[in-house]
Amino acid sequence: MRTIIIPSEEDHDGKQMSPISLSQSLDSLLGSKSSLTTEWADSVRSIMNSSCGSPRSATSCSGCTNSSLASTSSSDGENVHDRQQCLSQEIANLESEITMLRTALGVSNSHRRSSLNQMLDLKGNIRVFCRVRPFLPNERNARPGPVTAPDVDWVKVPSARKEFEFDKVFQPNSVQDDVFAEVEPIIRSALDGHNVCIFAYGQTGSGKTFTMEGSKDEPGVVPRSLQRLFEEASYDTNVNYSYSLSMLEVYKGSLQDLLIARSTRNSDHVTKGLSIQMASKGYIEVENLTEVPIADAKEASRLYLKGSRRRSTAWTHANDASSRSHCLLRINIVSTSAHDNKKRVSKLWLIDLGGSERLLKTNAQGLTMEEGRAINVSLSALGDVISALQRRRPHVPYRNSKLTQILRDCLGEDSKTLMLVHVSPNENDLGETICSLSFATRVRGTHLGHELSADAEKEKATAMSELHRQMSVYESECQLLLNKINSLNALLSEKRCCLENVKSETMLPQQIPFTPDQQRIVSASITTPTSLSPTKKSEKPHETDFSATSPLKKVPRFMSPTASSRGKKSPGGDHTMLTQQPPMTFSSGYSRRILAAPKGGSVDSWRLGTKVDTRNVGTNSKRKLVERSPWPATVKKLDSAETSVCTTTSDGPQVTKSCNGKDTPTPTKFTELPANVLTPISISKASEEHYSRILAAERSISKLAVSVSSSARGSSPRSRRRLTMDCATMNGITKRFVF
Numbered sequence: 001m002r003t004i005i006i007p008s009e010e011d012h013d014g015k016q017m018s019p020i021s022l023s024q025s026l027d028s029l030l031g032s033k034s035s036l037t038t039e040w041a042d043s044v045r046s047i048m049n050s051s052c053g054s055p056r057s058a059t060s061c062s063g064c065t066n067s068s069l070a071s072t073s074s075s076d077g078e079n080v081h082d083r084q085q086c087l088s089q090e091i092a093n094l095e096s097e098i099t100m101l102r103t104a105l106g107v108s109n110s111h112r113r114s115s116l117n118q119m120l121d122l123k124g125n126i127r128v129f130c131r132v133r134p135f136l137p138n139e140r141n142a143r144p145g146p147v148t149a150p151d152v153d154w155v156k157v158p159s160a161r162k163e164f165e166f167d168k169v170f171q172p173n174s175v176q177d178d179v180f181a182e183v184e185p186i187i188r189s190a191l192d193g194h195n196v197c198i199f200a201y202g203q204t205g206s207g208k209t210f211t212m213e214g215s216k217d218e219p220g221v222v223p224r225s226l227q228r229l230f231e232e233a234s235y236d237t238n239v240n241y242s243y244s245l246s247m248l249e250v251y252k253g254s255l256q257d258l259l260i261a262r263s264t265r266n267s268d269h270v271t272k273g274l275s276i277q278m279a280s281k282g283y284i285e286v287e288n289l290t291e292v293p294i295a296d297a298k299e300a301s302r303l304y305l306k307g308s309r310r311r312s313t314a315w316t317h318a319n320d321a322s323s324r325s326h327c328l329l330r331i332n333i334v335s336t337s338a339h340d341n342k343k344r345v346s347k348l349w350l351i352d353l354g355g356s357e358r359l360l361k362t363n364a365q366g367l368t369m370e371e372g373r374a375i376n377v378s379l380s381a382l383g384d385v386i387s388a389l390q391r392r393r394p395h396v397p398y399r400n401s402k403l404t405q406i407l408r409d410c411l412g413e414d415s416k417t418l419m420l421v422h423v424s425p426n427e428n429d430l431g432e433t434i435c436s437l438s439f440a441t442r443v444r445g446t447h448l449g450h451e452l453s454a455d456a457e458k459e460k461a462t463a464m465s466e467l468h469r470q471m472s473v474y475e476s477e478c479q480l481l482l483n484k485i486n487s488l489n490a491l492l493s494e495k496r497c498c499l500e501n502v503k504s505e506t507m508l509p510q511q512i513p514f515t516p517d518q519q520r521i522v523s524a525s526i527t528t529p530t531s532l533s534p535t536k537k538s539e540k541p542h543e544t545d546f547s548a549t550s551p552l553k554k555v556p557r558f559m560s561p562t563a564s565s566r567g568k569k570s571p572g573g574d575h576t577m578l579t580q581q582p583p584m585t586f587s588s589g590y591s592r593r594i595l596a597a598p599k600g601g602s603v604d605s606w607r608l609g610t611k612v613d614t615r616n617v618g619t620n621s622k623r624k625l626v627e628r629s630p631w632p633a634t635v636k637k638l639d640s641a642e643t644s645v646c647t648t649t650s651d652g653p654q655v656t657k658s659c660n661g662k663d664t665p666t667p668t669k670f671t672e673l674p675a676n677v678l679t680p681i682s683i684s685k686a687s688e689e690h691y692s693r694i695l696a697a698e699r700s701i702s703k704l705a706v707s708v709s710s711s712a713r714g715s716s717p718r719s720r721r722r723l724t725m726d727c728a729t730m731n732g733i734t735k736r737f738v739f
């Protein structure tokens with residue numbers, strides 16, 4: 001257990017101090033009336049240094065084997081200088097090793113990419129899978145057998161004496177995992193910079209939406225693909241991926257933005273009509289289409305479900321909730337490789353097509369008939385385009401429908417297209433099933449003598465297995481290199497932290513260079529009436545006057561007292577900073593509300609930081625404003641009478657407060673804490689476990705701020721005291737613990 005020295009009552013008189021644990025020390029601060037002292041600060045600082053692997057710790061600086069260099073009490077300038085040199089050398093070595101590994105990773109990755117590409121080319125840039133749905137509960141009495149899938153790439157319709165070949169056939173008992181396993185390589189191809197289109201095609205009620213969207217328990221291709229995109233982004237730190245999402249439907253030949261509510265969609269001042277534009281190099285853009293940057297798969301799935309709910313559906317004879325339009329989800333992928341700084345832009349389209357239907361059979365009339373006809377026309381146009389591409393015709397009829405115009409740049413030479421044809425096993429649907437299978441065969445383009453000879457088939461299979469083998473070799477090579485890079489990066493940041501610590505040791509607090517921004521924070525916190533300026537503090541008698549004795553006395557305050565502590569604080573309350581680093585500012589409130597919005601207020605007034613009353617703000621309007629805001633913002637509602645607004649601009653966060661309806665602009669600045677940083681721990685639970693968690697979990701704590709405030713409320717001295725610890729880690733994460 002680490003020990004620190006905490007001054008007891010006698011310590012204040014300069015007597016010997018006893019070494020105790022940090023938990024005892026913190027406990028004692030809560031229970032006793034003593035203020036924070038320099039000794040306490042020093043001892044915690046030494047614990048921080050040893051826990052963060054600072055150069056003071058012999059173990060942390062693996063390269064510095066000279067024990068004298070790692071000595072805790074090193075005040076010797078030469079030793080510090082040697083240590084700095086040693087660390088700088090280690091950092092330079094690590095950096096060059098990482099650069100070399102990154103180059104190797106870039107090479108392996110491009111080999112992997114080209115193998116994958118060759119494999120997909122060999123399989124065909126346009127591939128067609130078929131999924132036969134199982135009988136539904138309401139089809140229990142149906143006769144089995146009209147459609148069978150005897151093999152992995154054949155579908156048979158015995159009664160019509162027809163057989164259809166596909167790249168892959170999913171049997172009725174296949175699950176979503178089976179489908180995604182086959183789709184996944186194509187998603188990876190989108191990540192590698194290719195445009196990709198995945199369509200679900202089939203008659204109404206054959207399971208297109210089930211395959212694409214799935215259910216909560218059986219998620220389909222879309223949620224799995226979104227998940228996969230973000231997994232790749234977190235796994236490959238060598239490439240920086242950013243994604244944005246758009247969603248639209250083609251309904252009766254017109255385009256509708258699905259990320260905009262239906263009620264506001266047609267009002268001119270909110271959204272203009274969508275139009276298809278051809279930009280340079282044949283790049284297609286849909287003008288006025290909403291595009292939302294997405295940060296994680298959860299958010300992306302939420303947007304997708306929101307858009308799906310806005311899709312035009314209706315009851316039909318064939319399906320209770322039949323899709324009456326084509327639903328298109330587009331993910332724009334921008335990837336930048338750290339290896340060559342090359343930027344790749346690609347599009348991934350995930351499309352749930354409207355159900356093909358025979359209007360006579362479905363008895364469709366009126367609007368339903370119109371919708372059905374529009375769907376059939378565009379499906380036929382899509383079939384014509386893909387078929388022309390397959391046959392390498394000089395003219396590809398993209399202009400025959402909106403659907404094919406939008407997808408023009410994703411259906412060509414360098415793109416990958418996957419069509420998932422869905423069929424029903426039911427005898428009643430046999431006519432539609434044969435239509436769908438024939439359409440898919442036409443799309444696949446195998447009926448025109450494209451079949452390979454037995455020898456060619458054999459050669460293809462050998463080439464495929466060789467490419468498979470190469471792919472797995474490159475994949476494991478990439479994985480090894482990535483692991484190595486990640487571990488070296490971790491070591492590098494540790495070394496950099498050590499170097500920073502060594503450098504700061506050589507500086508007197510007065511010499512610490514402040515940026516102009518920090519200087520302003522400093523002045524602001526000194527002039528804030530609620531902050532404890534040294535002058536004010538010395539007016540009140542203290543058991544220990546820290547500001548008078550501390551070598552840190554000139555280090556300005558960096559932590560404003562909490563709103564509650566301002567009200568509750570006794571004159572004896574004390575705040576101190578335990579590092580000689582440039583000051584940090586922390587949130588001054590204990591209750592955090594992220595998001596901002598005045599009900600019906602304008603974004604501009606909110607941006608300017610004018611008073612915003614958040615008391616009656618609904619979650620939706622908050623969200624809307626945040627979505628439209630170019631800056632992250634935080635509103636802190638401190639209590640029912642006091643509202644504090646923080647806007648974050650390029651100058652940093654600005655706070656405006658109002659109390660009982662009166663505006664009190666407070667020039668306080670604070671660093672935004674992530675939403676989950678506030679970890680209130682009740683005093684009864686403030687045990688060894690909690691304290692040790694702070695230090696053990698935060699091995700990389702770089703700064704620690706502790707404030708103790710007292711309140712008039714509370715039955716015991718202990719419950720009247722409030723201890724707040726703000727820990728800032730090397731990687732910029734700030735955590736607050738309140739005891």
Ligand SMILES: Nc1ncnc2c1ncn2[C@@H]1O[C@H](COP(=O)(O)OP(=O)(O)OP(=O)(O)O)[C@@H](O)[C@H]1O
Pocket residue numbers: 132133134136202203204205206207208209210211319321322323353354355356422
């Ligand atoms: N593979 C499957 N396993 C289990 N249930 C399925 C499967 N495929 C489809 N279903 C069920 O069949 C019904 C119709 O499916 P779905 O709505 O996906 O059809 P669809 O082709 O999208 O129809 P539409 O074109 O009219 O929108 C749904 O209740 C769905 O849950």
